[in-house]
Amino acid sequence: MKALSQRRRHPLAAVALLLMGLLITGGLYMAAGSVNEAKAATGYTASDIEEGNKLFIANCATCHGLNAEGSVDGPSLIGVGAAAVDFQVGTGRMPMQMQGPQAQAKPVQFDDEQISQLSAYVASLGAGPSIPLADVLDTSKGNSAAGGTVFRVNCAMCHNAAAAGGALTRGKFAPALAGVSEKHIYEAMVTGPQNMPVFSDSNITPEEKRDVITFLKEIESQGSPGGAAMGSLGPVAEGLFIWTFGLGIIIAFTIWLTSRPS
Amino acid sequence: MATTTEYTPKTKTGKIANFVDERTGGSAMVKEFGRKIFPDHWSFMFGEVALYTFVLLLISGTFLTFFFDPSMAHVIYNGSYNPLKGIGMSTAYASTLDISFDVRGGLFMRQVHHWSAILFVAAVSVHMLRVFFTGAFRKPRELNWVVGGVLLILAMAAGFTGYSLPDDLLSGNGLRIIDGVVKSIPVIGSYISFFLFGGEFPGTVVIPRLYSLHIMIVPAIMLLMIALHLFMVVVHKHTQYPGPGRTNDNVVGFPVGPVYAAKAGGFFFIVFGIVAFISGLFTINAVWNYGPYDPSPVSAGTQPDWYIGFVDGALRLMPGMLGNFSFEWLIPLPWGWNTLSLNVLLPALVPAGIIFTLMFVWPWIERWVTKDSREHHLLDRPRNAPFRTAVGVAGVISYSVMWAAASSDLIATHFLVSLNDVTYWLRVLFVIGPILGFIVTRRLALSLQRKDREIVLHGREAGIIEMSPEGGFSEKHEDLDVYKRYNLAVFEDRKVIPAQPDAAGHISAKEKRRGALSKFFFEDRVAPVTPSELAAAKAAHGHAEVEGSEQDSIGH
Numbered sequence: 001m002k003a004l005s006q007r008r009r010h011p012l013a014a015v016a017l018l019l020m021g022l023l024i025t026g027g028l029y030m031a032a033g034s035v036n037e038a039k040a041a042t043g044y045t046a047s048d049i050e051e052g053n054k055l056f057i058a059n060c061a062t063c064h065g066l067n068a069e070g071s072v073d074g075p076s077l078i079g080v081g082a083a084a085v086d087f088q089v090g091t092g093r094m095p096m097q098m099q100g101p102q103a104q105a106k107p108v109q110f111d112d113e114q115i116s117q118l119s120a121y122v123a124s125l126g127a128g129p130s131i132p133l134a135d136v137l138d139t140s141k142g143n144s145a146a147g148g149t150v151f152r153v154n155c156a157m158c159h160n161a162a163a164a165g166g167a168l169t170r171g172k173f174a175p176a177l178a179g180v181s182e183k184h185i186y187e188a189m190v191t192g193p194q195n196m197p198v199f200s201d202s203n204i205t206p207e208e209k210r211d212v213i214t215f216l217k218e219i220e221s222q223g224s225p226g227g228a229a230m231g232s233l234g235p236v237a238e239g240l241f242i243w244t245f246g247l248g249i250i251i252a253f254t255i256w257l258t259s260r261p262s
Numbered sequence: 263m264a265t266t267t268e269y270t271p272k273t274k275t276g277k278i279a280n281f282v283d284e285r286t287g288g289s290a291m292v293k294e295f296g297r298k299i300f301p302d303h304w305s306f307m308f309g310e311v312a313l314y315t316f317v318l319l320l321i322s323g324t325f326l327t328f329f330f331d332p333s334m335a336h337v338i339y340n341g342s343y344n345p346l347k348g349i350g351m352s353t354a355y356a357s358t359l360d361i362s363f364d365v366r367g368g369l370f371m372r373q374v375h376h377w378s379a380i381l382f383v384a385a386v387s388v389h390m391l392r393v394f395f396t397g398a399f400r401k402p403r404e405l406n407w408v409v410g411g412v413l414l415i416l417a418m419a420a421g422f423t424g425y426s427l428p429d430d431l432l433s434g435n436g437l438r439i440i441d442g443v444v445k446s447i448p449v450i451g452s453y454i455s456f457f458l459f460g461g462e463f464p465g466t467v468v469i470p471r472l473y474s475l476h477i478m479i480v481p482a483i484m485l486l487m488i489a490l491h492l493f494m495v496v497v498h499k500h501t502q503y504p505g506p507g508r509t510n511d512n513v514v515g516f517p518v519g520p521v522y523a524a525k526a527g528g529f530f531f532i533v534f535g536i537v538a539f540i541s542g543l544f545t546i547n548a549v550w551n552y553g554p555y556d557p558s559p560v561s562a563g564t565q566p567d568w569y570i571g572f573v574d575g576a577l578r579l580m581p582g583m584l585g586n587f588s589f590e591w592l593i594p595l596p597w598g599w600n601t602l603s604l605n606v607l608l609p610a611l612v613p614a615g616i617i618f619t620l621m622f623v624w625p626w627i628e629r630w631v632t633k634d635s636r637e638h639h640l641l642d643r644p645r646n647a648p649f650r651t652a653v654g655v656a657g658v659i660s661y662s663v664m665w666a667a668a669s670s671d672l673i674a675t676h677f678l679v680s681l682n683d684v685t686y687w688l689r690v691l692f693v694i695g696p697i698l699g700f701i702v703t704r705r706l707a708l709s710l711q712r713k714d715r716e717i718v719l720h721g722r723e724a725g726i727i728e729m730s731p732e733g734g735f736s737e738k739h740e741d742l743d744v745y746k747r748y749n750l751a752v753f754e755d756r757k758v759i760p761a762q763p764d765a766a767g768h769i770s771a772k773e774k775r776r777g778a779l780s781k782f783f784f785e786d787r788v789a790p791v792t793p794s795e796l797a798a799a800k801a802a803h804g805h806a807e808v809e810g811s812e813q814d815s816i817g818h
Contacts, residue, residue: 101680144345152431152553156561161431162551166562167671171680174562218345219551225362226369226545234432236669238546239568242380246540247388250311250381253532254304257525 044120052121055114059095068125073099080191081128082119087187089115091180093194101171102194129190136206137182142214150204151212158196162232163216168195178220182213296519301502305396308389310526314533315382316488322375323477329365331357332427332473334466343550351429351554354469358428358549373541379424380546381537383417383569390414394624394654396641398501400634404625406494409487411622416484418569423476425547425567429469432547434555435564437468439574446606448593464557504640506748511639565668575667576609579689613664617657624653631779633759645714646753648707649783655703656696663692704786711788714750717742718791719799751791758784 007013057066063074070076074096077084088094089110093103110118119131135141152161158174160166165176172195177185189209192198204212230237271280283289300306333353339346341356342363361368390410393399399407422440426433441463445451460467499513508514516522552561566574582589582605589605628650629635644651666673667688674681721739729735742750761777763769769777 145347145349148345148553149349152556152559152561156431156559158562160563161553161561162548164563165675167674167681169680170682171674171678173675215345222345224545224548225550226373226548227541227543229545229548232548232551233672234563235547235565235567235571236563236672238376239380239571241544242377242384242540243568246377246381246536247384249536250385250533251304253529253536254307254311257307257529257532258302258304260302 044116044123048117048120049124050121051114052117052119052124055110055118056121059109060118063096068122077122077125079126079128080122082123082131083129083187084191084193085119085122086115086131087184087191087193089118090187091184102173105175129187132183132186132190132206136210137186137213138210139182139214139217142207142210144211144215144218146208147211147213147215148219150208151215154199154204155212160232160234162219162229164232177216180216182217185213185216186210292519295496296517296523298496298499298518299513299515300500300518300522301508301513301515303503305392306500307529308385308392310529311385311533312382312389313488313492314530315378315385315537316484317530318378318534318537319375319382320481322371322378323481325371326361326368326375327477329357329361329368330354330427330473332470334429334469339554346550346553349554352469354427354429355549355554358430362550370541373544373546374537375424376546377541377544378537379421380567380569383414383421383567386410386414386417387569390621391654391658394621395644395651396501396503397638397647397650398641399625400638401625401629402637403494403498403501404629406491406498407625408622409491409494411618413484413487413491415618416480416487420476420480420484421567421569423472423480425570426472427469427476428547428549429555430549431552431555431559431561432549432564434464434557435560436566436570437464438557439566439577442606443610446603446610448602448607449595449600464555499639501639501641503643504749504752506745508640510637513639563671568665571668572661572664573610573614575664575670575688576613577606578670579664579667579685579692580605580609581689613660617661620657631776631783632756634756638754640754642754645707645710647756648704648711648786649756651707652700652704656700659699660692660696663688663695667692708786708788715788715791718747718751719796751796753790755787755790756784757787 056064056068060068060074060077063071064077065071065074068077085094088103090108092106092108095109096103097106108115122128123130151159151163155163158166158168159177160174163177166174168174174196180188186209187193188196189199189204189212190201199209224232230241269280271277331353335353336350337353337356339349339351339356339359341347341360343359346359358372361372363369393407393410422436426437441455441459444455444458447454455463458468458471459465460471500515502508502513502515505514565571580589589603589608591602591604593600593602642650644654667685670684670688671681673679673684721741724738724740726738727735728738741747758781759777760780761769761773764773
């Protein structure tokens with residue numbers, strides 16, 4: 001102890017103290033933050049990883065780098081986890097067709113086995129969110145009303161209260177959520193694809209995520225109780241409809257009523 | 263013989279009618295009103311559409327009041343809409359959900375009410391546009407134009423108070439914007455907001471207050487205004503488009519009884535049918551989608567109903583900063599700093615203020631510039647008043663740009679463009695659109711007038727090409743029949759009236775301004791064809807208009 005106290009006025013003592021504080025805080029944060037999502041690549045065989053690596057080099061390395069370390073054209077994929085790959089590749093967003101405000105969904109380029117191999121490879125690079133288990137995707141166990149509340153507070157500002165999608169800045173957008181699979185919705189929440197923020201398990205618990213999925217699936221399957229929903233876009237669609245269709249019919253009738261037999 | 267024999271009806275109906283007539287004098291009224299003549303034109307019927315949708319609003323609204331509870335007391339929803347079951351919400355929202363899902367026919371009536379409301383304001387707007395562009399607001403109808411403008415504002419007020427009642431997320435967001443606009447009024451804004459909401463937004467009193475306004479005060483004033491409006495229509499008689507036999511002193515058309523009584527009565531049911539059809543098949547304001555109001559979330563795609571859209575759009579278009587110039591000012595006052603949020607205050611109040619002020623005073627502006635204090639019962643075709651049509655189009659464009667801006671996010675997502683670019687382009691359009699619109703419209707109107715003039719003087723191109731013995735080709739022109747020619751040739755001719763000196767020979771500054779405006783409006787004009795011009799043109803044509811007559815000697 002004496003040695004330590006003797007050096008307490010050393011010119012570098014403050015630096016050492018600061019460094020120590022940062023390391024402890026950072027270490028604790030890392031441990032706390034990754035406790036939910038940090039899952040090692042489990043369930044993947046070495047050959048999956050090897051096949052995935054081959055697919056990766058052939059299809060992804062141009063932008064993401066030969067070792068997924070990233071380049072100016074694409075981010076590093078170390079630590080993004082299997083869920084990110086499963087979402088991006090599984091919805092056709094990756095491989096990306098072209099650079100743009102955000103990757104567009106398009107027909108899926110790989111089969112399930114290849115997607116799984118790619119996921120295995122990326123998961124092997126560093127700990128990250130894994131593909132969700134069936135239990136958290138089971139909408140029969142979820143509560144749609146609770147999910148609706150979570151959705152309105154966390155998701156509706158971009159995706160619209162009826163999940164019809166919405167605009168973001170500079171050509172970016174939040175897509176409509178009808179027709180998206182339970183697994184992909186969950187993966188999007190834990191990985192934050194494109195411009196979406198990450199909703200970690202400490203922010204929205206897996207059960208709440210299941211509730212959100214239940215809510216989305218329920219409003220999608222129940223249809224529109226009041227007739228054609230016109231995209232669930234709100235008053236703009238309604239105004240456009242009454243000015244075109246509504247007034248159009250009215251004008252047709254007024255012309256008929258005031259026409260004279262000639 | 264001073265005695266008159268008492269009339270005794272023979273039939274049962276006659277007896278009842280006579281009984282009523284002897285006690286009320288109703289037959290005189292029926293005779294007077296039943297013989298009122300209304301001219302026939304499809305564009306005259308939008309006022310009727312407005313009236314009928316208003317009746318629909320009263321009927322469907324009464325139904326809704328039986329089940330709606332405007333309380334903001336907290337309840338746990340336990341109705342039949344599963345995705346909201348067990349959620350805490352206000353009684354107002356819960357009862358709206360009950361109307362939608364648990365009251366028989368409730369959802370249909372809600373949709374009838376809401377569809378009629380937006381159709382009502384649309385019909386009022388189109389009606390006013392018709393009145394403006396045809397010059398029907400001129401003497402003696404200026405006051406009725408003002409009453410109509412008041413009705414439009416009342417319609418917007420009724421619509422907005424109604425939009426806020428369900429207390430769902432959408433309507434709460436709308437109220438939040440109103441709250442923000444109110445608070446941007448310097449010094450007194452926050453006091454007004456506290457007064458309106460009974461404390462800090464959202465409070466617990468605003469829905470009941472809006473409900474009183476929505477079902478009582480606003481509709482009562484509207485009914486009064488509608489009565490006044492219709493009374494003045496009867497007093498002034500209806501305007502008509504010019505045509506052979508239609509003068510400033512007569513009305514050519516059909517009487518109310520029996521023709522218009524039947525047509526108008528039938529038309530009510532047609533409008534009712536259209537609204538019912540739309541309400542049955544198309545959903546409007548799906549309140550269950552939005553969830554209960556909570557000041558923290560805002561849904562993407564939150565917009566007001568279309569008639570408030572232009573104010574929302576103005577707010578969206580307004581930049582908070584222009585380069586380094588901030589629109590948010592801090593004003594030092596004895597008691598501290600007050601914020602002047604011009605970035606909210608200007609767009610929320612100024613465009614609407616300008617549009618409505620110009621709309622209200624336009625009849626007087628036109629009267630002043632044209633020095634025209636005659637009565638006008640004949641309408642203008644819009645092309646025959648190029649200045650007015652151009653001013654109207656400029657107004658419509660500036661309104662429409664703001665209106666479009668209210669849907670900037672949906673334009674961005676549906677046309678795959680950047681939201682920022684939509685905003686920038688609409689800002690540019692907001693400035694140059696009305697100016698371009700004014701110029702282009704005036705030129706178009708003048709060109710159409712020239713075309714009309716050409717047709718009157720030289721007839722319609724017959725599409726028959728004739729070859730002369732020398733081998734020259736010419737197209738035959740057919741003369742119009744006299745009725746069609748009348749419609750093209752006869753219109754109000756407005757000329758520049760230069761600034762006039764008063765009795766002392768002095769030209770006041772105001773009169774100079776009037777003269778300048780008159781020059782600006784009427785410098786470019788196309789004069790109507792005079793009888794002598796027509797005669798000269800006919801002489802030049804020879805008898806070319808007569809089928810199979812001799813060759814046009816001048817040719818074209």
